[in-house]
Amino acid sequence: MTGRLIARPAKWAFLGVLTVLTVIPLLWLLVSAFKTTPELFRSPFGLPAHWSFANFIGALRAQPLVAYFRNSVTVAVVSTVATIAVSTTAAYALRHRFKLRGAINGFLMSGLFVPFTAFMTPIFFLIYHLGLYNTVWGIALVYTGTMLPVGFLIIKGYMETIPEELLEAARIDGASFHRVFLRIVFPLTVPGLATASIFLMISAWNELLFANLLSTSPSAETLQVGIRSFLTSYAANYPEAFAGTVMAMAPTILAYAILSNRVVESMAATGLK
Amino acid sequence: MLQRSVASRGAAREAQTIFKPPWRARARHPAHRLVKIHQLVAYLGPSVVLALAFIVFPLVFVIVMSLTAWAGIGPAKYVGIQNYVYLFHDQAFRSAIYNTLVWAAAGIFVQTPMSLLAALILARRPFMWKFFRTALFVPSVVSTTILALMWYFMLDPNVGLVNGTLKAVGLNSWTHAWLSDPSTAQFSIMVPFVIYIGFGMILFLTQISTIPREIFEAARIDGANVFQQDRYITIPAIRRAIALWVLFLVGYVMKMFEYPFVMTDGGPASTTMNLPLYVYKQMVTADAYGLAMAAGVVTVVLGALLVLVALLGLRWLESR
Numbered sequence: 001m002t003g004r005l006i007a008r009p010a011k012w013a014f015l016g017v018l019t020v021l022t023v024i025p026l027l028w029l030l031v032s033a034f035k036t037t038p039e040l041f042r043s044p045f046g047l048p049a050h051w052s053f054a055n056f057i058g059a060l061r062a063q064p065l066v067a068y069f070r071n072s073v074t075v076a077v078v079s080t081v082a083t084i085a086v087s088t089t090a091a092y093a094l095r096h097r098f099k100l101r102g103a104i105n106g107f108l109m110s111g112l113f114v115p116f117t118a119f120m121t122p123i124f125f126l127i128y129h130l131g132l133y134n135t136v137w138g139i140a141l142v143y144t145g146t147m148l149p150v151g152f153l154i155i156k157g158y159m160e161t162i163p164e165e166l167l168e169a170a171r172i173d174g175a176s177f178h179r180v181f182l183r184i185v186f187p188l189t190v191p192g193l194a195t196a197s198i199f200l201m202i203s204a205w206n207e208l209l210f211a212n213l214l215s216t217s218p219s220a221e222t223l224q225v226g227i228r229s230f231l232t233s234y235a236a237n238y239p240e241a242f243a244g245t246v247m248a249m250a251p252t253i254l255a256y257a258i259l260s261n262r263v264v265e266s267m268a269a270t271g272l273k
Numbered sequence: 274m275l276q277r278s279v280a281s282r283g284a285a286r287e288a289q290t291i292f293k294p295p296w297r298a299r300a301r302h303p304a305h306r307l308v309k310i311h312q313l314v315a316y317l318g319p320s321v322v323l324a325l326a327f328i329v330f331p332l333v334f335v336i337v338m339s340l341t342a343w344a345g346i347g348p349a350k351y352v353g354i355q356n357y358v359y360l361f362h363d364q365a366f367r368s369a370i371y372n373t374l375v376w377a378a379a380g381i382f383v384q385t386p387m388s389l390l391a392a393l394i395l396a397r398r399p400f401m402w403k404f405f406r407t408a409l410f411v412p413s414v415v416s417t418t419i420l421a422l423m424w425y426f427m428l429d430p431n432v433g434l435v436n437g438t439l440k441a442v443g444l445n446s447w448t449h450a451w452l453s454d455p456s457t458a459q460f461s462i463m464v465p466f467v468i469y470i471g472f473g474m475i476l477f478l479t480q481i482s483t484i485p486r487e488i489f490e491a492a493r494i495d496g497a498n499v500f501q502q503d504r505y506i507t508i509p510a511i512r513r514a515i516a517l518w519v520l521f522l523v524g525y526v527m528k529m530f531e532y533p534f535v536m537t538d539g540g541p542a543s544t545t546m547n548l549p550l551y552v553y554k555q556m557v558t559a560d561a562y563g564l565a566m567a568a569g570v571v572t573v574v575l576g577a578l579l580v581l582v583a584l585l586g587l588r589w590l591e592s593r
Contacts, residue, residue: 007499011394018391019408021468025427026411028434032426044437086319093316096308108320111328115527115576117549118569119331121338121556126326145327148320177312206416209530209549213557224418228535231422238432245422249415256414260407 033242040238055243059230062240064218065247068226074136075211075222076204079143080197086144087151087196088189091159092181095167111149120213127214134220139211143204150203151196158192159185198259205252223248332573339567344560356567365543366568369551370575372459372533376526376547377579379463381519388473389515393503395474396481406478410471421535424465428452428536452537455544462532462545473518480511516587523583527576548572 032040033055035048059065094105116123123142132138162185170180208224215221227248230241339356343349360366391409395402412420427433428451436448451461484507492502508515530549533539539546539554552572555565 011399014390015394015405018387018468018470019405022412022471023408025423025434029423029426032432040432044432044434045441086323089316090320093308093313098308098313104317104321108324111324113524113577113580114328114332115524115549115572116327117528117530118552118572118576119327119335120549120552121562121565121569122331122334123327124556125334126330142327145323148323148327152320177308181316202414206418208416208418208534209528209553213553224416227419227422231425231535238426238429242426245419245426249419252414252416253411256411 029242030246033239033246035239037237037239055239056247058237059240059244059247063226063229063244065223065226065244067218068221068223069251071136071218071220072205072223075140075143076201078137078140079147079204080200082140082144083147083151083200084155084193084197086148087155088159088186088193089181090152091156092185094156095159095164095185108152109149111146112153114149116146117209120209123210124213133214134216136220136222138214139220139222140204142210142214143207146210147200147203151200154196154199155189155192158195159189162188202252335566335569335573338563339570341563341566343562345556345562349563352563356563357571359564360567360571365539365546366551368543369546369548369568370571372545372547373526373529373575375459376463376466376529377523379467380522380526381583384467384470385473385515385518385522387467388470388518389477389508391470391474392477392481393507396478396507397499406475410475412465412469413471413475417531418535420465420469421462421531424462425452425536428461453541455541458537458541458545462536466529466532476514476518477511480514481507484510512591519583519587520580523576523579527572527579548575 028044031047032044034051034053035055039046039048090108094101123145127133127138127142130138130141132141166184166188167180170184175183206224207222211222212225212228215225218226227244230244338349340351340353341349342352342355391405395406428435430436430448430450435451439445439447449457451457488506489502492506497505528549529547530553533545533547533550534553537545539550548568548571552565552568555561555568
């Protein structure tokens, strides 16, 4: 009984404090993005006198946010589609029996334990010599390479749930290797691909290190690289920097609001297999 | 799922009866399971090439070049283990290793238990559990760069909410230049990492929801209280998910770049340096490619060691 008397308030205190710490900074940033500089310095609390979008317009004028946004979308979509294509075909091939099957499987999985940040120099030179430096394609290629192990893991786990008898039946009916893949395995893997692609898309969207390393101009810089300039060139204008930050985080929060169950599912799927 | 399988099987069979080329007749033989080499090349080729380009080539490259002095262009000069000797005498590098371990410890011993506790509480669906679940998960869909930027503003000595709150409640003496004081900087940049528990919590919640309800029902009838149910049913049942989460965290902190890069740039006086940032700085700022590569090799080795320690630790926990 006494345990319960202590546990109840402790439970709510834990949830309450954690939720406040999580939500308040987001709300504070949102409200502050509407303030003027003097208002911000007067007090971090309180509401702005006028809810004007001047800071947002100012931030859009000062930084090519739209270009950053477009680059981020391109990189995320291209790398996700490429990773899915490469992982799906590999996972299918590895359902068959052949000599090096175990070795190749282990080789592809080994990337899960590689801290790719240690490889930034060789990867930089690889992209540079391929002529893809400072292009969205170079960044997308790096993401495809570094996300492959995770994509492969999720998709392979999903593909294993397709019963072998199904493939066997198709083969007995004379379906070829490609046909079994295109007509049976691929369609049945689609729900798993949706899950994987949301996870890959979020990872690609959020990446900073390689995007920063492989770009020098707004023609290739992604949103994560670009918003840092609010820090370096905006020391004097906090509210505009806040407005820029709010605009940068809005797309993923909106996407989450729309797709919330799917996103949660895909996050959880990475740990399922 | 089952219905769909049957439907597609039917469709495949139908397609084959309509068009059944004579040269496919041999496919009935059991040997068809041996895939042809050109099929393997077509399906496995791209992924093997990518893995060679992004795992094998970089690994060989960093090991070989870590033994050289190289400025990125021009010839590299062989210097043996000199780079490694330099690294272990470099205060910034020692700080980088120490802080990487601190990140890992904060993740495993602070963040993970908090995620687990939140999941255990919310799994019982208390009042407003959906609200708490959504609120705690939201930061997981915002990029780390933006979260780091937001906390940089939060901790700003002049306009930040942290000092503002302290002043408002009369704790003026507690206000602080959090990010530029060497004694608080590392702690401060770990705050967002530790309090954003959404990802782990959701993972644990999903796993808990797969445990059959009847088990809890039976335990309740036998007189087990909430703590005993969590301790003897839920936690053992999701052991595997916890283990995978710890492994994931180890990989994550070995790649941790955004918080130190955005919030402090490794400073003040290298007190917030970590391994990825050290490699980055040696390469981009100092043009010391040999050193960057040696630091990269140490990162790979340390990452492998941490994974090994995590695996052994988890095995030890399981054997008890």
